[in-house]
Amino acid sequence: MLGDQLTREVGPLVERPEERVVLVEAREFARRHPYHPHKLTLVFSAMRHFRDRLRADGRTVDYYTVETFREGFEAHFDAHPDDTVVAMEPASHGAAAGLREAAQAAGGSIDLVENDLFLCDAESFDDWAGDGRLRHEDFYRFMRRRTGYLMEDGDPAGGEWNYDDQNRETPPDGWSPPEPPVFEPDALTQEVNEWVEDEFAGGYDEPPYGGAWADPEEFRWPVTRRGACRALDDFVTTRLAEFGDYQDAMLEEEWALCHSLISTSLHLGLLHPREVIERAVTAYREESAPLHCIEGFVRQVLGWREFLRHVYRREMPGLATANQLDAEADLPDFYWTGDTDMACLSDVVDGVRQRGYSHHIERLMILSNFALIYGVEPAQLNEWFHASYVDAFHWITTPNVVEMGMFGAGVFATKPYAASANYIDGMSDYCSGCPYYKTKTTGEGACPFNTFYWDFLDRNEDSLRSNHRMGLVYNHLDNKDDEELTAIRERADDLRERARESEL
Ligand SMILES: Cc1cc2nc3c(=O)[nH]c(=O)nc-3n(C[C@H](O)[C@H](O)[C@H](O)COP(=O)(O)OP(=O)(O)OC[C@H]3O[C@@H](n4cnc5c(N)ncnc54)[C@H](O)[C@@H]3O)c2cc1C
Ligand code: SF4
Structure with a gap:
């Protein structure tokens, strides 16, 4: 299991219920960039919680705490020389090749299978795209038709595909959104957080960082499936009904407005996009939120998130350094x-x-x-x-x-x-x-x-x-x-x- 595929709902874990599970906590990753400590706490804490959850389910989990993936594989293949490791294809460029190399160097092998944490696979996207220019709105309609989400008798619900023109309001004076939930760190997360502060967060006091991560507020993100489900539930029941109206608004005193705050849970695998969209579509059926809010939200998850994953897949490695306007200035401190x-x-x-x-x-x-x-x-x-x-x-x-x-x-x-x-x-x-x-x-x-x-x-x-x-x-x-x-x-x-x- 990779650290951003923490799911018991789909993938190899479900298909192989008797197999041992391998998780590798490789610290070298955490040293590659001057990461916000909450990002590192999020990933490491979610991995350790996932390990404990699987063990509580009765599964055998080998959890390797090492510097590099290669060391993790070496430890694993020393103990289980006949194993072939199976994992879902990672979404980030170069990660699949890196895993294969690390496994091979450790004298073993890895089988990378389809990543079930998305709704559109590579083949379907490439068939849809053909040789034409990539347009998000076309892809989004393709996905609406393909999945049937917000479709009625073959037509878009309400008669329009896109209600973006109703998603640009600014809140009236005195308006305030419901408070987003806080996921107070439990003992395990606190332990990870302290370790992250000691191990990685130091050394960012000099320019250009200038103490960027010196004094963050308390860590607040869900690190378990249960927490992620609560975050989704809270959003759908308290904020979805105004999500669309104030999607583009910015208020000094309100950092979250009516946004869902579920991106971390989606990307770690704690939530599947299908269940997220289905919660929103159910709200439409139950008339608990207006269509333009629901459509605006579905468009982000079903449209943009899936679309950009494939744009990235097709355009890397060039995309990372693309600079068609030849912009050369340094990022201001x-x-x-x-x-x-x-x-x-x-x-x-x-x-x-x-x-x-x-x-x-x-x-x-x-x-x-x-x-x-x-x-x-x-x-x-x-x-x-x-x-x-x-x-x-x-x-x-x-x-x-x-x-x-x-x-x-x-x-x-x-x-x-x-x-x-x-x-x-x-x-x-x-x-x-x-x-x-x-x-x-x-x-x-x-x-x-x-x-x-x-x-x-x-x-x-x-x-x-x-x-x-x-x-x-x-x-x-x-x-x-x-x-x-x-x-x-x-x-x-x-x-x-x-x-x-x-x-x-
Ligand atoms: C310059 C820039 C950088 C960004 N960097 C990231 C990033 O590193 N990671 C990241 O997850 N998103 C990124 N986004 C997209 C978007 O801003 C975030 O997904 C969103 O703000 C996450 O907060 P939320 O969960 O409250 O989202 P909501 O506003 O509630 O939207 C719901 C979900 O829709 C999806 N979504 C929304 N907009 C986009 C988008 N443009 N692309 C892909 N998925 C989208 C996300 O999964 C998000 O959780 C970036 C956007 C811009 C313009
Ligand atoms: S710099 Fe000041 S005046 Fe200019 S857009 Fe920002 S807040 Fe407004």
């Missing part, structure tokens, strides 16, 4: 430290430092939007996301960051998600408390998002002007005279200098 006067960025980064999470629109329209218009090299932002988020796994982080966020490859993104303060002010309450002026583009105090937004369009004109979806914004750029463009360029240079000096 404030992504690690949160030390910036920009109210939106400082709050979102602070949330990531606290709990290794921010919701989708904060990731897309604050963190990656800023990096995009500033001109950060996409791979550097990917590395930051990968290290900082509890739900970051290379197969899902990379297409989101490099393609969706940074327009790195142009595989499925048809235009960059670049936006100025106008968008952020419309969807959040950040700008009113910010020392920068949301309506100014140049001059002292002008919002950096505004300056960099126009500078980005100007800098990338050769690549982007011919994109028909960018026509309107280039018309606006054309309305700016030479004097204004010069002022934008000068201010952008000045802001970059300040960012490098940690004075933005």
Whole structure:
């Protein structure tokens, strides 16, 4: 069992009920990136809980605590030389080859079988994709038809495939969402957490990290199947009914809004996407939540999550370093430290430092939007996301960051998600408390998002002007005279200098 396949519901464990189970806790993985300690606690604690659960079920579990996978295999094949290890194909690029090599080097072998933790297998995706351009909306409809979820007599429930236009509200004054559940660390998780702090979290006090993980809040994520089911249940019964309306909203005082907070449970295998979607579809049948909220949620799990897994599979290894706009700037240190006067960025980064999470629109329209218009090299932002988020796994982080966020490859993104303060002010309450002026583009105090937004369009004109979806914004750029463009360029240079000096 790999650490992100912790399921007793599908896969080799179910098909081979009498076989011994092997789990390898390889620490080398944890040293590869400056990971948020909660990410490491999450994975190691979930593995150890899973081990104990299986043993309580009466299964034999060999749990190897080693530095590398190879050492784990050596220990195993020394004790059981005739074994062939069977595991589900890992989703991250290179992991399958790494496992095969490690098993072979240890004198054994490994059989990798279909990964049952997804709804669309590689063959079905490739048949659907053919040689055409990959479009998420087409794939999503294909999956709706294929599974029958939210379909009525062959048509989409309610008559529309997609209710995204109803998913862009901002909450009224005084609104607050139900509190998300907290999964207080039990003794085992506390032990893992302390060990992680001692073993891995030190050494991040110097630039660029600047003590990024010095003082997180208490670990709060589910690490067992039971906890994951409670998280799903809590979401469906208390927050799904408003999920859609406020999906794109951002509030300084509300980090979770009505998001489900189940990404970690899905990616570890504690929840299967099928049961997650079926809970939402049942809510539709029972009329306990509006269709646009349910459809919006189903689209994320049935559509985006499955789609990006296959985009990643097909586009790696090139996707990880794709950089079609030739962006070369270094990631500013404030992504690690949160030390910036920009109210939106400082709050979102602070949330990531606290709990290794921010919701989708904060990731897309604050963190990656800023990096995009500033001109950060996409791979550097990917590395930051990968290290900082509890739900970051290379197969899902990379297409989101490099393609969706940074327009790195142009595989499925048809235009960059670049936006100025106008968008952020419309969807959040950040700008009113910010020392920068949301309506100014140049001059002292002008919002950096505004300056960099126009500078980005100007800098990338050769690549982007011919994109028909960018026509309107280039018309606006054309309305700016030479004097204004010069002022934008000068201010952008000045802001970059300040960012490098940690004075933005
Ligand atoms: C720049 C950037 C980086 C991201 N990095 C990650 C990452 O490392 N790991 C990760 O799981 N997600 C990532 N996402 C996608 C998305 O932001 C998270 O899945 C979501 O915020 C997780 O919180 P939630 O469980 O509360 O999700 P909800 O908003 O409640 O959505 C429900 C579920 O839908 C799925 N989902 C939603 N959006 C996406 C998406 N864009 N791609 C794939 N699945 C999606 C997730 O499984 C999620 O749990 C990233 C998005 C962007 C723009
Ligand atoms: S004014 Fe600019 S920097 Fe400040 S919160 Fe608004 S968008 Fe962010």
